[in-house]
Amino acid sequence: MPAELSGGHGLYRGINRAGSFAFIRAEHDLAAVHAYLHRYRDRPVTLRAYTRELERLILWSVVVRQKALSSLLVEDCEAYKDFLKAPIPSFTGPKRPRTSGRWRPFAPEGLSEDSQAYAVRVIRAAFAWLVEVRYLAGNPWSAVHEPATVIRESAVQVHRALPADLWTRVRRLLDERCKAPILPSRMEPGEVGARLSRQARARADQEAAPQWRAARAAILLMGDSGLRRVEAAQARREDLRASDVRSESSTSVPRPTGEAPTAGEAAGSRPRTVWTLTIVGKRRKQRTVPVSGATLDALRAHWADRDRDFDGEAHGPLIAPLWIPETDTAQNRHTTEDHDVAYTPDALGRVVRMAVRRLVVELRADPSGLSEMSTEDLVQLVTTSAHAFRHTFGTRAVARDMPTDVVQSILGHASLQTTSIYVKAEKRRMLEAAAKYYADDDAQ
Known part of the structure; x- marks a missing residue:
């Protein structure tokens, strides 16, 4: 100065x-x-x-x-x-x-x-x-007066939430990429060329799998527990604990039309202990949210990539970088006695955004992948941000008849009026689907 x-x-x-x-x-x-x-x-x-x-x-x-x-x-x-x-x-x-x-x-x-x-x-x-x-x-x-602004009807962009069937497909595609392939131990002489190319791709997929697993853990924290990006970045293992409540069987959970059951539900999985995560959200308000079994499995896999024992070491950030850039800023920030240093909210948002966009690139390059994704789905995924998965939780919770006050508590909304936006959006989707159904019926 x-x-x-x-x-x-x-x-x-x-x-x-x-x-x-x-x-x-x-x-x-x-x-x-x-x-x-x-x-x-x-x-x-x-x-x-x-x-x-x-x-x-x-x-x-x-x-x-x-x-x-x-x-x-x-x-x-x-x-x-x-x-x-x-x-x-x-x-x-x-x-x-x-x-x-x-x-x-x-x-x-x-x-x-x-x-x-x-x-x-x-x-x-x-x-x-x-x-x-x-x-x-x-x-x-x-x-000095503030610049004139337009008072919008709703600041919550519910339309960015992923539809139920697209959310199910995204989760399945993420699970596929999180599974590191097994490299072949021996090659027959006549298959050397083809095997070498497959082996090189398998090795690349194996190296990318840990990053996919980190992105999956973050996406599920937001999509299954309604966390904001900053809340997911700051979530810690010591604030995650098992409750004395056990989940009911999957057959008792109503599902919106078009949403397929998860792999565990299709197999008729047994009831699991419900885990909860305590976080500090906006306005320094503490709240406790439920954590799904799929999220726990994703976190355990991510912790294994970090050489950490998820069930034995009850401290540290839930999601942390697997490698540190060699810049002075990054190295200084990660010079700490703590075992891991968490992602910044911006960095975690980039991890999620890059994973989703990479998913779109791979689907576009694979003709078989395009068969299960419409153009509208791909366009929505390209523009999807980390916060969209929080909206996805809100819309799915309402569609599954979760009480509105419970949804408000989980999302941490200060006003029930904000949460009711998800209810209105769900009713509008129902009417749009009914209108399309009646139009098809009249055409026949």
């Missing part, structure tokens, strides 16, 4: 600095901002979001406005609000690692109206705190 733009003492002191005794030991604006962000050290998601917005403001204030943060007036705040609508080219660029020299504060497409309003709210709250601790004399953002 240039001294003349630091808002420090003497000649460089910001014109909005308070003259009375301050409650924080901050000699300049950057130290004051760090003191504010330090309040959120135990809330990593909030800390990351607030850091991003304040960092953007500081960079704009210093580079574009040529003013210290503690010298910004209402006119400057209004100018930054306009800047958020259309950042200058030097501030935009494709997503890069934060340590890269090509990193830029904004994406090329800029910010949506909702993101612009969120930035103003975050900055206003930060300045209000700086006034409260008597670092600043006043809050210029209190006179």
Whole structure:
């Protein structure tokens, strides 16, 4: 930070600095901002979001406005609000690692109206705190209105949930890829060429199987337990435990039309102990969710890839990277006494997204695979994100007649009105299916 733009003492002191005794030991604006962000050290998601917005403001204030943060007036705040609508080219660029020299504060497409309003709210709250601790004399953002936004009917994108039959097929395809093939021990002379190519592919599949198993464990945590991406990334083994409840036989569980039974149900598997996972979700609210038997099996396989005993070592992240990139950032982050370091939410989201897209690529390359997937299915999988599997749980739970208040508790919704969106979506799907049925009947 240039001294003349630091808002420090003497000649460089910001014109909005308070003259009375301050409650924080901050000699300049950057130290004051760090003191504010330090309040959120135990809330990593909030800390990351607030850091991003304040960092953007500081960079704009210093580079574009040529003013210290503690010298910004209402006119400057209004100018930054306009800047958020259309950042200058030097501030935009494709997503890069934060340590890269090509990193830029904004994406090329800029910010949506909702993101612009969120930035103003975050900055206003930060300045209000700086006034409260008597670092600043006043809050210029209190006179700035938020950008106008459209109040949408629903923020929950239920339409992104996978239909029941597609969810069943995706799970089966994942299971197939998680099984490492057995390499042939001997080859007959006449089969050397064909066997060599098959062996090379089998070895590649065997090396990819652990990554498939990590992705499957994450997908099932979200699709069978309704976790958010950040909740799945932060879930730990010590918070997963067996309950005193046992599952009923599979024949007693109603299924929506088109959803095939799982392999265990088709075999008439015996009742299993129901496991539960305790997590801390949004608004620092703790909740407990059920964990399916398939998810437990997937987690055990993933832990075996990490050379960990799932049933014997009751600590550590449920899902963790199998290898660490050789970058300084990654190596420093994973230098810890803990046995494993969990994925970041973004990294876990990429693991899931890449697995699903790779599944689509393999299906497109295999004519037999295309026979069981429609074009609409493939298009939906290409655009599927990790959060879509949480919506998949919500829609399946409603379709199986799970009480709405139970679905609300598992998903961690603050309002029952939010959960009711899944009920409305299920009713709409029923009506659309009925309309198609009647149309086919009339055509005959």
